[in-house]
Amino acid sequence: MMRPTSRTALRILSATALLALAWQALTSVLGWKAQFGESNYMANRIRLEEYLLLPAAPRHVLVGSSLSGRLLPEFFAGTSLEGFSTLGLDGSIPLVGLEALAHRADLPSTVFIETYLLEKPWSRNDQMLLDGLASPGTALARKVTLVRASRRPSSLLYSAMKARRDGAGAGVLVTNDPSVREPGPAVDVSPSDPQVVERWRGMLKSLADRGVRAVLVDLPSGEVRMPGGRTAPDLADAMVREFGLARVDLRKSWFERGWKPTYTDGRHLDGASAKATARMLAEWKPQ
Amino acid sequence: MLFNSWTFAVFLPLVFALHYASRRAAWQVGVLTLASFVFYGWHTPWLVFLLILSTAINAQAAQWLMSSGVTGGRRRAVLVGALAFNLGALAFFKYFGLLVRTLVPESWRGSMPGWFAEVPLPIGISFYTFQGISLVMESWQAGTAGFPGLHPPRGPREMMWFHGRIWFFKAFFPQLIAGPIVKAADFFHQIGPKRLGQIDWAGAVRKLILGFFLKMVVADNLKEATSVLSYPQFLDLPRTNLWLLLYGYSFQIFADFAGYSFIAQGLARLFGYELPLNFDHPYLSTSITEFWRRWHLSLSSWLREYLYIPLGGNRHGEVRTYLNLFLVMFLGGLWHGAAWSYAVWGTGHGLMLALERLTGIGRADPSKLPAWRRMLGIAVTFHLVSLLWLLFQLPDIRHAAAYVRCLFTNPGGLLPQYGFVIVLFGTPVALHHLWGATRAWRERCGPLWAGRLDVAVHAVLFFLVLVNAGTPGDFIYFQF
Numbered sequence: 001m002m003r004p005t006s007r008t009a010l011r012i013l014s015a016t017a018l019l020a021l022a023w024q025a026l027t028s029v030l031g032w033k034a035q036f037g038e039s040n041y042m043a044n045r046i047r048l049e050e051y052l053l054l055p056a057a058p059r060h061v062l063v064g065s066s067l068s069g070r071l072l073p074e075f076f077a078g079t080s081l082e083g084f085s086t087l088g089l090d091g092s093i094p095l096v097g098l099e100a101l102a103h104r105a106d107l108p109s110t111v112f113i114e115t116y117l118l119e120k121p122w123s124r125n126d127q128m129l130l131d132g133l134a135s136p137g138t139a140l141a142r143k144v145t146l147v148r149a150s151r152r153p154s155s156l157l158y159s160a161m162k163a164r165r166d167g168a169g170a171g172v173l174v175t176n177d178p179s180v181r182e183p184g185p186a187v188d189v190s191p192s193d194p195q196v197v198e199r200w201r202g203m204l205k206s207l208a209d210r211g212v213r214a215v216l217v218d219l220p221s222g223e224v225r226m227p228g229g230r231t232a233p234d235l236a237d238a239m240v241r242e243f244g245l246a247r248v249d250l251r252k253s254w255f256e257r258g259w260k261p262t263y264t265d266g267r268h269l270d271g272a273s274a275k276a277t278a279r280m281l282a283e284w285k286p287q
Numbered sequence: 288m289l290f291n292s293w294t295f296a297v298f299l300p301l302v303f304a305l306h307y308a309s310r311r312a313a314w315q316v317g318v319l320t321l322a323s324f325v326f327y328g329w330h331t332p333w334l335v336f337l338l339i340l341s342t343a344i345n346a347q348a349a350q351w352l353m354s355s356g357v358t359g360g361r362r363r364a365v366l367v368g369a370l371a372f373n374l375g376a377l378a379f380f381k382y383f384g385l386l387v388r389t390l391v392p393e394s395w396r397g398s399m400p401g402w403f404a405e406v407p408l409p410i411g412i413s414f415y416t417f418q419g420i421s422l423v424m425e426s427w428q429a430g431t432a433g434f435p436g437l438h439p440p441r442g443p444r445e446m447m448w449f450h451g452r453i454w455f456f457k458a459f460f461p462q463l464i465a466g467p468i469v470k471a472a473d474f475f476h477q478i479g480p481k482r483l484g485q486i487d488w489a490g491a492v493r494k495l496i497l498g499f500f501l502k503m504v505v506a507d508n509l510k511e512a513t514s515v516l517s518y519p520q521f522l523d524l525p526r527t528n529l530w531l532l533l534y535g536y537s538f539q540i541f542a543d544f545a546g547y548s549f550i551a552q553g554l555a556r557l558f559g560y561e562l563p564l565n566f567d568h569p570y571l572s573t574s575i576t577e578f579w580r581r582w583h584l585s586l587s588s589w590l591r592e593y594l595y596i597p598l599g600g601n602r603h604g605e606v607r608t609y610l611n612l613f614l615v616m617f618l619g620g621l622w623h624g625a626a627w628s629y630a631v632w633g634t635g636h637g638l639m640l641a642l643e644r645l646t647g648i649g650r651a652d653p654s655k656l657p658a659w660r661r662m663l664g665i666a667v668t669f670h671l672v673s674l675l676w677l678l679f680q681l682p683d684i685r686h687a688a689a690y691v692r693c694l695f696t697n698p699g700g701l702l703p704q705y706g707f708v709i710v711l712f713g714t715p716v717a718l719h720h721l722w723g724a725t726r727a728w729r730e731r732c733g734p735l736w737a738g739r740l741d742v743a744v745h746a747v748l749f750f751l752v753l754v755n756a757g758t759p760g761d762f763i764y765f766q767f
Contacts, residue, residue, distance in 0.1 A: 008489035008742065012496070015746030020753060038708050039511040041758040132759070136293045152755045154508070154711055161707070 023153075024146045034155035036162050040090035043069070044129055045149035048100050049141055051085055052133075053148075057106040058085040062281075063097025064114025066090040067219045067267070070274035071281070079282030089129070093117045096126045098203050103133050110213045112248075112281070115236045116221050121196050174276045177260040183226040192235045200235070204243050213286065216240060216247040219277065222267040226255035246286070253280045288329040290550050291503055291759060298326065299554070306558055312480040313448065316455045319558060323458035327411070334409050337376075338458065344372050345419040346453040350446075352426035353439040362427075369423040377416045380408055385625035411464035413622060415457055417589055418469055422453065424593055425471040436475025452478050461554035465547050465762055467565040467585035470592070474560075481559030491556035493745055498549030500748040501719070505542035505712050507757030512708040513539050516677075518686040521693060525700035529693055535709035536680055537673040538716040541569065543763045544583070563588070568723035570672075570716070573656060573664030575639040576649030578672060586622070590615050612644070613637040628682040635675050679763075712757075 026032070037043030047069070051061075060081045062068050068088030076084035085108070087097035094113050101107060132138060141148045149155065207214050216236045230237075240247050254261055254277070261273040269277060288295050302322040306315050328335035348369035351357045357365060387396065425434055433439055440449035456474050513536045515521060521529060548565035555562045563585050572578035579587050595615045601608040613634070620633015643649030653661060674691065681687040722744075729737045 003484075003488075005487050005489040008738070009492040010488075011742045012489075012492055012745045012749065015742055016749040016753070019746055019750040023750070023754065038704065038711070039508070039758065041511060128758070128760075146754060153751070154755055157711075158704075158707055161703075165703070 020146055023151075027151050027156075028145065032151070032156055034150045034152065034159040036159045037090075037149065037152075037155050038158040040066075040092070041125070041129065041132075042149055042152065042155055044089040044092060045132065046155065047087060047089065048103075048129070048133060049138070049149055051087055051100065052103055052138070053142065054085070057101075057104055057108050058083050059108055060084045060110045060112065061087055061097075061101065061108040062112040062114065062217070063087045063094045063101075064089075064217075064219070065092060065094070065117045067116050067221055067269070068094075068114045070269045070271075071219075071278045072274070075275045075278035076282055079279065080285075081282045084278075088114070092126055092129060093120045093122070095122065095199060095203060096129055098207070099130055100133060107210055107212050109211075110215060110286075111207060112215050112217045115216050115218050115234075115247075118200070118216075119192050119196055119235050121193055122199070174262075174272055175260050176258050178258045180225040180255045180260050181258055184223075184228045186228040187230050189230045189232040189234045192238075197235065197238075200239060201242070204239060204245070208243060214243070214245050215284070216245055217281065218247070218249040218251050220251050220254055220261045220263075220269060220273070222263060223251055223255075224260065227251055246284075248281065248284050250277055250280050253283075288326045289761065290547070290554075291499065291507075291756075294329065298322070303557060307481070307483045310480050310482065312478065313451070315481055315558075316451055316478060319460070320451070320455045320458055323455075323460035323463060326460040327458065327463055331410075337409050337412070338415065341373070341376060341415060341419055342454050342457040345369060345422050345457065346450050348423050349426040349437070349453060350440065350449065352423065353429065353431055353433055353437075355431045355439070366423065366427050370420065373416050373419050373423070377412060380412055382621075382625045385627075389627075408625075414466050414468055415463060417586075418457055418471070420593060421468070421589065422456065422471040434472050434475065436478055437471070459555070459560070461551040461558075461560075462562055465544070465551075466583075467548055467551060467563050468589050469562060469585070470589065473563060477560050485559060487556055491553045493741075494549045494553030494556065496553075496745050496749045496752065497719075498546045498551075498553055499752045500546070500715070501542040501549065502546030502762070503756040503759075504748075504751050505715050506539050506546060506763075507760060508708065508712040508755075509535050509539040509542070510758055510760060512705045512712075513680070515705065516680045516690075518681060518683065518689070521690055524693070524697065525702065526694055526697040527699060527701045528705055529690070529697060531706055531709045533673050533677070533694070535705075535713055537570070537669070537676055538709075538713040540676055540679065540763055541566070542716055547762045568720045570669050571665060571720050571724055572668045572672075573653045573661050574643050574648050574651070574668055575636060575671065576643050577653055578668055579636070579640070586619065590619055594618065609641045609644070612640050616640060623679075626682050628678040628684060628687075631684060632675050632678040635678075639671065 034046055037046050060076075060083065062071060062084070064087075066088055068086055069090060071086050071088065073084050073086055076082060087100060089096055094117060098111065098113070101111070137147070145151060204214055216239065218236075233241075236247060239245055259276070261277075262270045263273070264270045288298060302318065305318045305322075308318075309315065324335055324338070327338055348365055351365045352362060352369075387399070391399070426437075428434075429437075431439055437449070437452065440446040452475060455478065456469070456471065459469075459474075462469055513532060515524065516532045516536055521532070524532070545566040552562045552564075565583060565585050567581040567584065569578055569582035572581050595611055598611045598614065599607055600611060614637075616633045616637030617630060618633070620629045620631070620636070623629040623632070640649065653664070656664065677687045677690055678684070681690060729740065732740075
């Protein structure tokens with residue numbers, strides 16, 4: 001005869017199992033999948049898990065911060081970069097995205113690396129994100145859809161609300177303004193942290209050894225007109241020279257056309273500008 | 288080792304199985320004691336030596352204090368020595384750095400070794416030291432008669448069992464790192480052989496689910512949103528966000544600490560032990576006086592028993608009572624950490640307690656207050672408590688003052704992402720308090736409906752633990 005206290009505990013556990021099964025069925029049948037997370041960590045988990053769950057590595061991947069995160073894969077549909085994947089991680093640096101690539105057995109043929117946070121050192125949050133990828137939780141998420149970040153009820157709710165809010169301004173088009181072609185004052189370049197430089201060297205060498213082409217990309221990050229020259233070569237320039245990399249300056253492409261980018265918060269491109277930026281990147285041809 | 292880690296998910300079933308592998312109390316106590324030391328030293332093994340030293344000294348002191356061979360001045364010397372050791376260790380690891388930073392000019396500090404100003408804080412030292420003091424005080428008061436569960440040993444066999452139980456009391460892993468602070472007299476009588484069939488499964492499961500839910504779903508999801516409550520990030524935020532952040536941090540700190548305490552209680556029940564309640568819906572308090580009867584109860588109870596009453600409590604006139612209240616809260620504040628902001632936090636609470644005593648607010652029975660007065664009291668108390676929590680996140684008092692100014696002077700508007708997170712994950716804290724406030728109503732619904740509601744609510748909470756946990760991380764109270 002089971003004791004009442006054991007029976008109650010069993011009822012709680014059984015009801016939980018039923019709820020979990022119902023949620024699993026509901027999200028699978030309705031195809032619910034969060035695109036955005038309500039926090040940087042969750043947004044990044046969603047992107048990283050989705051990337052790791054792809055049946056095969058995409059040919060082209062963009063790694064970077066939240067600036068890159070705006071360039072959604074669907075913006076590349078029908079372009080030369082079809083099958084594009086974005087590992088733009090909120091509040092994180094491109095190196096984390098590159099490290100995450102190693103969590104798959106296969107690699108993309110081209111990696112576009114956002115230059116915006118190239119010089120930013122490794123942070124505790126970056127490490128936490130990578131530790132999370134190596135944890136049993138990620139291994140479990142590969143097998144059990146229920147525990148994936150994209151199936152979290154709060155992220156689904158947030159995604160739905162964000163998509164609705166962003167959708168309200170989706171009709172905005174890129175506007176012309178010839179004055180944006182005028183370059184601004186020269187940008188100061190400060191010496192790079194030797195530890196960061198070393199880490200980049202190691203990473204780029206490892207990519208080259210494994211036959212992955214790396215391309216550096218300058219994305220609009222709040223500029224409203226053509227940026228001025230740099231007072232000295234920056235880290236990206238040094239990498240270009242040392243490893244013979246290509247560098248695509250999409251800011252230049254923007255302002256040379258006389259287009260004025262629009263931002264949601266003064267730094268991140270809005271939907272229309274992000275789509276136009278994606279199209280510009282797709283114009284890039286390997287030499 | 289963290290309760291919310293994968294390592295612990297392996298550790299717990301292993302220890303559980305080993306514990307119940309034998310019905311002998313000595314085996315069970317041995318398994319739990321050894322497991323507790325493994326738990327404590329998992330990430331930083333050298334910390335175990337400090338715990339061993341503290342335990343060994345307190346155990347020996349307890350033995351001497353209960354021994355008929357140690358009397359008079361020698362007995363008093365043992366008490367003073369043991370208290371000096373406990374308080375000295377706490378003072379060194381927690382406050383030496385603060386004293387150096389406060390008293391030694393910056394130019395001199397450059398020539399000192401680095402650890403002088405930044406002594407590393409051993410995790411959980413505040414908690415296990417307070418338990419050590421409790422053991423010593425109880426042993427002093429009990430003398431050769433002992434107290435329930437701990438009597439002076441006769442012969443080497445009893446001696447081993449005496450020390451074994453003290454080592455277990457000091458190290459028991461569910462409450463080792465962040466409490467609840469267990470008083471010796473409340474624990475030792477529970478030590479004995481435990482049977483699998485005696486486990487209060489429903490009680491343990493409920494506590495574990497609630498604890499993990501508060502920590503992993505509420506606190507861990509609020510954490511990233513409230514991290515902007517730092518200087519100078521908050522200066523440019525709209526005031527609606529600042530108010531939400533203030534509430535969000537209050538909810539987070541409650542969910543984080545109460546979550547830990549509930550997990551500790553649930554784990555202890557799995558092994559047949561009952562730990563004291565640490566949180567009783569504190570944001571339902573109608574006054575600061577009531578708040579301290581609902582928040583971190585084990586600390587309040589410890590401070591009352593081993594500090595307030597020995598200082599004279601309220602037995603030596605009004606002035607002395609106010610002074611005692613003030614002193615206890617000041618020291619209680621400093622117990623939280625080596626920064627003057629904690630002292631200010633404690634002093635703030637002490638002043639409000641004194642004011643409530645002066646005006647009679649603190650003496651009013653909350654259950655007899657009219658509804659409007661209770662609601663008003665809850666709202667005012669919650670805001671006062673939340674404003675003082677700012678000092679935990681903004682240790683520079685000027686920054687905390689700037690935050691309060693910005694609450695009223697910053698422009699309106701709302702950054703929706705932070706708002707979404709705080710409202711969504713703050714709501715369960717409000718509901719938890721509502722659950723506490725509607726206890727009588729639920730009981731009136733009859734046992735069948737109350738039982739069904741209880742199962743449904745806990746199932747939903749557990750489901751959310753599985754699918755909606757936040758960013759993993761430490762517990763806030765680990766730093767204390």
